[in-house]
Amino acid sequence: MSAPTSHRSAEEIGRTEQGPRPLPELGEQRAAADLSSVDTVLPNGLRVIAVRRSSVPLVELRLRVPFADPADTSVGSAHAARSEVLASTVLTGTAARDRVAIDTELALVGGELDAVVDPERLAFSGNALVSGLDTLLDVLRDVLTGAVYPADEVERERARLVERIRLARSQPNVIAREALQDHLYGDHPYAKEMPEADEVAAVGRDDVADLHARAVLPRGSVLVLVGDLEPDAAVAAVGAALETWVGAGEAVALRPLPAVRGGDLLLVNRPGAVQSQIRLAGRGLERTDPRYPALQVANLIFGGFFSSRLVENIREDKGYTYSARSHPEFTPGGAALLVDADTASEVTAAALLETRYELGRLSLVAPTEAEVDTARRYAIGSLLTATSSQGGLASFLVNLAGLGLGIDWFAGHPERLAGVTVEQVSEVALEFFAPSAFTGVVVGDAEVLSARLGALGGVALP
Template identity: 30%
Template sequence: MLDRTIAPQSQAVNNINLIEPGHTALANGCQVYWFNSGDQDLVRIEWIFGNLRYNAAKPLLNMAVNTMLTEGTSKLTGSQIADSIDYYGAFLQAEYGYDQSEVILYSLTRHLEHTLPVVLDILTDSQFPQHELDTFIRNQQQKLQVSLQKNDILARRAFNKAVYGNTIYGLGASATDYQQLQRADMLAHFKQMYQPANCTLVISGKVDEATLKQITGAFTNWQNSTEPADTTQPPIAPVTERFFYTEKPDALQSAIRMGLPMVYRSHPDFPALQVLNTVLGGYFGSRLMANIREDKGYTYGIGSGISSLKHGAAFFIATEVGADVCRNAIEEIEKEVNLLKTELISEEELSLVRNYMLGSILGSLENVFSHADKFKNVYFAGLGLDYYDRYSEIIKTVTAEELKSLANKYWDFDQFYKVIVGKY
C-alpha cells in the first residue's frame, strides 16, 4: 500500500532534452523542419510566413489577409473548405502574430492526400470574396467596440503605443482602419507574402520518410511571385511622454500597466532577467502577488513579464485594482521594484524560483508539438536549441548579487512608462 503520509522524493532538474529537428530546403526556397516522435498517425503541419513591412496607411493588411485565408478560393467557398477538412477529421486554422502569420493543419497521415491539396489551394489562390470581407469588417468593428469598453485593453493599447511607437507592435486599430480594407490591396498583399521563399514549414508528429516525402512533394511545384516579400520593419521609436491617464469617473477598477523597453531573447542578460522577473511578478508566488493581492487585497491578480518580439522587447507589469486604491497599489509596486535593487534575494526564495522555472520548462514539453514550439521560439529569434542549455544553466547558477545588479541596470521606476485607465 502507498503510504500517503510520506512525501515523494524530489529531484533537481539536471537536463532538458529537446528533440533535434531534421532539415531540408525545397527548390522553391521553402525551409522545412520536421520532428518525428510519437505512435499516433497524426501530424501537425505549420506554414509560417514573415509578415510584410508595416504600412501605417494600411495598418491591418497583415492581420486581415491571414485571418481571411480560409474564406474562399477560385475553386472552393469558405464553407466548402471547412467541409473538406472536417470530413476527414482534420483541423485547419490561420493564426496571426506580430512577426509571423501561419496556417496550421492537424491531420491523420492517411488523409493527407485529401487535406494537403486544400491547403495548397488556400496558399496559392485565396480570393477574399467581397461579401466575406464586408462581414469580416462589420464583425471586427463590433468586437472592437466591445473591447474598447474594457480598461485593461485600453491600458495595454496605450502602453504598446508608448513603448513601440508607430510600428505594428504599437498599433491600436480603429473602426476607420477596418473600413479602409480593400479587396484589391489584400490580393496584392497575399501574392507578395504567401510564397515559398517567405515560408518556413514545420512538421511535427509521426513523420516517417514516406510522410515527409508526401508533404514536401505536394508543395514542390509551389512557385514564387516575381515580387519578393519585404519583411523588414520600421525602426522603433518610443515616445517621450512617460505618464498616460484616461479618467473614467464611474470606474470601479483602475487598470495599471507600466514598464519600459527591454533587451531581446538573444541578449546575454535575458535569461537572468527572466529569473529576476519571476521573483517580482512572474508566477503565483511572486512578490507582487504576495503584496498587492495576498497582503493588501488590492487586486485579484497582478503579474509582470518580458515580451520578446523579433524587432522589439518590453518589460511590463499589469494589474487591475480597486479604483480607490490605485495610488496605493502603484506605491507598493514601486516599493517591490526598489527592494530588488537594494536587498539581496534570499537563497530560499531563489531556490524556489529556480525549481519553478526549470519545472515549467519540463512541464511544457508534454508532446512532440511542444518540442516544435520550443524550436520556433529560438529559430525565429536567430538562435539554436543550445539556447535552452544556456538558459537552464543560468537559472541554476545565477546569484542574488547578479540579480540585484541587473535590477539596478535595467529598472529605473522613474523612467517606467505608466498607464492608468479608470480613477487615479
C-alpha cells in the same frame, strides 16, 4: 472517529503564508536534445523545421509569415485593416475548394486549420492525423497559392470584424494596452495591434487579394511540423506540396522598435471607471543575450508567478488586486519587461507605490538562495510542461524561429537556467528592475485618481 476538520475564518480565506511556496522536486527530464529533428531551407526560401515527437499519432503544423506593411508606412495606414480581413477570409475558398470543402477534407483526416494576424506575422496553425499529413499540406498549398477571397465571404467577415473591434475598444484591458503601446512606440507599426473599425469597413475584396499576392511569400517564412513522423520524410513532403508556393521578394519583417526608456507614467482618463489599469514597461533582454536566464529568474521572483513578491504584496497581503504579474515581451529587434495590475480606483496610487517598492527592493537587495532556487525550478518545470505536447512544442519552436533561433536554443535552456546564481540575478535586477527604468500608463478616472497620483509623483496628469 476522526477529529472534526477546522475551517478557515473569512479573513484567512484567500490568504496564504507569505514567502515562496515550496515546489516538489522536478522529475526526470526528457532531454530535448534527444528529439530527432531537421532544420532546413527549401528552394523557394521557406525554412522548415520538422521534429519527431511520437506521443500520439498526430502532427501539428505552424506556419509563420512575416507580415509587416511592404510600404513600411506609419500607424495610419490601411495595412492593419487589410491584414485582419485577409486572415479572416483566407480559408474561405480557393479555385478548387470552397469553405465547406476545406473544412470537410480536413475533418476527414481529423484535422483543422486556422489563421490569425498581428503587426508582426500572419500565422497558420493546424493539425491532423499523421496519415493525413499530405491532405493537410495540400489544403495549405491550395490556400497559399489559390485563395480567391469570395466577395460575399469578405463582406460577411468584414462586418463581423467591425462589430468585434467596436466591442473590444470598450474593454478596459484593450484601452490600457493601446495606451501603453502608443506611449512606448508612438507611430511605429507595432503599436497598431488593432485597426480602426472604419478602416476595416473600407476594405474590399480586391484590396485583400492584392495584399496576399504581394505579402504572402515563402522566402523569410518558417513552417514547423511536430509529431509522430520521420523528419526527413516530413521535410520532403513539405517540399513536394509547397514547391508551387513562390513569389518575388521576401516576406517583410517589422523594423526594430525604439528601446523602452524609463520616465513618468501617463494618466489616461477613463471617466466613470471604478477600476484602474496599471501598465508598466521597462527594457528587457533578447533570448540570445547571455544574461537572459538570470533576467528570467529575476522576473519570476518579482512578479512572474503566483509565489512572486508582487503577488504576495499587493494581492495576498494587501488585497489591492485580484491579479498582478510581470512578464517579458519579445519585440522586433529587442524585448521589454511588462508589469500589469488592475485595481479599484481608491487603492490605485497605493498599489503603484507598493509596485515601485518591490521593484526597488529587488534591484537593491539580493534575493535569497531559496527564492532563486524556487524560481529556477519553476522556470525549468514550466518550460518542459509548456512544450510537453506536440502542439505546445510546435508553437514554442515557431516563436523561437521568428527570433532567428532553433531547437538547439530550446535544448540548452534548462541547463542555462539551472546555472543561474544569486549574484547574476542581483546584477540584472540592479540594471533592469530599478523603478527609474520603467515608464507606462495608468488608465482610470482622472477626477478620482489625480490627487493621490499627483502626491505620489512620477505620473503625468491630464
